[in-house]
Amino acid sequence: MPQPWYKMTKLEWAVVIGIALGLVAILLPAVRRARDTARRTQSRNNLKNLGLALYNYHDAYSVFPPGGTMMSDGQGHYGWFTRLKPFLEASPYYAMIDFDRAWDDRVNRHLFQITPMSARRPGVAEFATKDGFVLTHYSGNPSVLHRNSSVTVRNFQLGTNHGWILGEVVGNFEPWGSPFNWRDADDPLNRGIDSYGGWNGGAHFVMGDGSVRFVSNEITESVSEAFNGGLPTPSPESTDRPEYNWKYWTNNKVPPVESIPLDDLEWDGLVLTIFNHHDGVPRTAMIQSRGKGSLRNPRLEDLQRIVEECPDVRILFTRIDVDEHSSSLLTQLPQLNVLSASTVSVTPEVLANLKQMNHLEELIIGELDPDDRSELQSHLPGVLIDVKSEPRSIRSER
Numbered sequence: 001m002p003q004p005w006y007k008m009t010k011l012e013w014a015v016v017i018g019i020a021l022g023l024v025a026i027l028l029p030a031v032r033r034a035r036d037t038a039r040r041t042q043s044r045n046n047l048k049n050l051g052l053a054l055y056n057y058h059d060a061y062s063v064f065p066p067g068g069t070m071m072s073d074g075q076g077h078y079g080w081f082t083r084l085k086p087f088l089e090a091s092p093y094y095a096m097i098d099f100d101r102a103w104d105d106r107v108n109r110h111l112f113q114i115t116p117m118s119a120r121r122p123g124v125a126e127f128a129t130k131d132g133f134v135l136t137h138y139s140g141n142p143s144v145l146h147r148n149s150s151v152t153v154r155n156f157q158l159g160t161n162h163g164w165i166l167g168e169v170v171g172n173f174e175p176w177g178s179p180f181n182w183r184d185a186d187d188p189l190n191r192g193i194d195s196y197g198g199w200n201g202g203a204h205f206v207m208g209d210g211s212v213r214f215v216s217n218e219i220t221e222s223v224s225e226a227f228n229g230g231l232p233t234p235s236p237e238s239t240d241r242p243e244y245n246w247k248y249w250t251n252n253k254v255p256p257v258e259s260i261p262l263d264d265l266e267w268d269g270l271v272l273t274i275f276n277h278h279d280g281v282p283r284t285a286m287i288q289s290r291g292k293g294s295l296r297n298p299r300l301e302d303l304q305r306i307v308e309e310c311p312d313v314r315i316l317f318t319r320i321d322v323d324e325h326s327s328s329l330l331t332q333l334p335q336l337n338v339l340s341a342s343t344v345s346v347t348p349e350v351l352a353n354l355k356q357m358n359h360l361e362e363l364i365i366g367e368l369d370p371d372d373r374s375e376l377q378s379h380l381p382g383v384l385i386d387v388k389s390e391p392r393s394i395r396s397e398r
Helices: 010-061 080-088 109-113 300-309 324-330 348-355 370-379 392-397
Strands: 068-070 076-079 126-129 138-140 164-168 202-207 212-216 248-250 257-261 270-276 282-289 315-317 338-341 362-367 384-389
Touching (some): 010 080
Parallel strands (some): 282 315, 315 338, 362 384
Antiparallel strands (some): 068 076, 138 164, 270 282
């Protein structure tokens, strides 16, 4: 005969729930502490990587990177983080940057939607600006990193271990590509979104010798005073920064970057990468190698895949040759503003197809004969044509 089901009393339920809540109350702080410790360790490791990259850059160029590279008109082009990228990770993206243009130019901006190694402090919700630029949660010492700066280890007159270069910041984050990513450390740590900090009790800093030091909130002097390192004081003009009112996306709201394999090979081949705008419209598409190098150049079927996957794309980077067939496919991208290609066959058919692209504003061509360029420009007077080099046969004749 089956045993009767035992029904717990309200008191017994209360005891069970009380024990469970007690266990949660005991374990939850421990879990939080473990998570916080892991995040601190990761951020410290990020700064160690940045410190090593700074010194590798210094070994290569006998100077630390400029805080921001400025043009003669005062426009900022690139920041210190961009210059460190080749020393942080093996990535094809650095070679794709057009250094003749500003970091936020439309032909470069997609490259700054990519998260580099060691840029972010774990646990920070703010991930990117509303324009899609990925943030860094670290900032630079303006005595070392400022407009067109050229500071060396010799400028640390009191010793490199007594001066700081980078640190964790609380808020008002800059994109990692920003040419104005520095701020003073004159205020106490963790005192507002403009201050250095981010952890309970203090913040990590990269010192002039590349080491990472945790500085306590209880420090009696400001970081700038305590760890000046004997650095010369730069002029106010060289440390001036424009006020940007960046609006941020959090981790779960960032427009996605899609990668679509174009080959079946797992170790190499081509990939179609699509960088979406926050409204979901594909802003930029590029065909790139999955590995260190591809076994082939893009083909017509790859271009057809772009037409199918992102017909509203605005900017397209591909090493394809624009001929009669590929230019016909390109007319199926009616919103295209910028096209980057290896070369262009200047034939009546190609010219006719390009003229159909009513929104085309710029052609970036890897190689083109000067006469062909003139012919192309005469048929496309409203299009900016940027030719990177002349054919090798012409260069060898000079």
